Amino acid sequence: MELTGERFATGDWVIIGGGFSKGWTGYILKYDFEDDRYKVRLTSTDRGKTIDIGKWFDPEDLMLGKKLITEQEIRTLIDLALDTNDKEWFKELSSKLPLANF
DSSP: OOOOOOOOOOOOOOEEEEEEETTTTTEEEETTTTTTEOOOOOOOOOOOOOOEEEEHHHHHHHEEESOOOHHHHHHHHHHHHTTTTOOOHHHHHHHOOOGGGG
């Protein structure tokens, strides 16, 4: 896994490149300019287990993740949107599911 230390935007999917969380996936919640760290909402482990953990990472520990996510991952994120009462995110995620499966 090659880490680039590149900058990420809120919502970018990332893969953790080192430490205990190596291989875990999640998305960027926010960036702390003072400490040069990213808050990442981790959504799955390297073994595919669904999780919901917020954790801070240095840029060099992250790499850009996959752009396409599975239907199950979308459904998991919809659950998170409901749990956090985020109506806009719920609408955005719901629009990505096929109508027949919703």
